[in-house]
Amino acid sequence: MLEALRAGLVQELLVARGVEESLVQELKTFDVRLKFAPRIELDQIAGTTDHQGVIADVEDLEWASVDDILDRAESKGEELLVILLDGITDPRNFGAIIRSAEVLGAHGVIVEERRSSPLTATVAKAAAGATSFLPVAQTKNLPRLIEQLKSDGVWVYGAAGEAARPMQQLDYQRPLALVIGAEGEGMRRLVREKCDELVSIPIRGQIQSLNASVAAGILIQHALASREAGAKK
Structure with a gap:
């Protein structure tokens, strides 16, 4: 995800409420919107509980030639x-x-x-x-x-x-x-x-x-x- 953030491909980050403040501050260093939601909402979107409390809305990948x-x-x-x-x-x-x-x-x-x-x-x-x-x-x-x-x-x-x-x-x-x-x-x-x-x-x-x-x-x-x-x- 960090590589996608650095490349400017992330439009928005969905962040679970209650994640470590140090992580939130690190995410704020990128030019991207942060949206906070209950962790259960992230679980449902990801289809798993195995995540770090952050989900990225990434731009669609495009094929090269x-x-x-x-x-x-x-x-x-x-x-x-x-x-x-x-x-x-x-x-x-x-x-x-x-x-x-x-x-x-x-x-x-x-x-x-x-x-x-x-x-x-x-x-x-x-x-x-x-x-x-x-x-x-x-x-x-x-x-x-x-x-x-x-x-x-x-x-x-x-x-x-x-x-x-x-x-x-x-x-x-x-x-x-x-x-x-x-x-x-x-x-x-x-x-x-x-x-x-x-x-x-x-x-x-x-x-x-x-x-x-x-x-x-x-x-x-x-x-x-x-x-x-x-x-x-």
């Missing part, structure tokens, strides 16, 4: 690193991937219009404010977008647990799109076929799979660390 993401990389003078999501419908996973992408330094996230969670308050909460800083775009057809990116010189790596090549064996010194598929199902066949390479994350434990958001974070971090190591040579 694919060009916004490409322009972001160009404006920074960096090789593109964009995350493509194929079938991530759980809003918490979606938000967690957005958060990892923003924190680690990717340039944006792109989802297919019919195979993704919408940009909801749950996504924004899981993203911990990252939706205010990282462009998130939709495409009508992910395989077609992959073809377009490849024609523009972008390499596409798809995450697949059974892939023969582990992440350490691939080249990250190029414009990249990393594809993350749905948990359990993975990427669709057509999406897999469009990828230049399939990449796996080495598994050393007994459990043979990772949460999609965790896998995304590992691959983003490895890609960017590999670029930094290459730049120092």
Whole structure:
């Protein structure tokens, strides 16, 4: 919520009567309306008692465009690193991937219009404010977008647990799109076929799979660390 306040996305804060005065004074430092109400009213709005006595009325999240993401990389003078999501419908996973992408330094996230969670308050909460800083775009057809990116010189790596090549064996010194598929199902066949390479994350434990958001974070971090190591040579 603090990230949304700093970004100016909060229109009004609903505050439970009786919360600590120090919290109220901190909230008053932001240019936002405060409305006080009984805690039970906040419980009913939130659908849970698990809150800190404050609910934010946040502006509707808006989709960016694919060009916004490409322009972001160009404006920074960096090789593109964009995350493509194929079938991530759980809003918490979606938000967690957005958060990892923003924190680690990717340039944006792109989802297919019919195979993704919408940009909801749950996504924004899981993203911990990252939706205010990282462009998130939709495409009508992910395989077609992959073809377009490849024609523009972008390499596409798809995450697949059974892939023969582990992440350490691939080249990250190029414009990249990393594809993350749905948990359990993975990427669709057509999406897999469009990828230049399939990449796996080495598994050393007994459990043979990772949460999609965790896998995304590992691959983003490895890609960017590999670029930094290459730049120092």
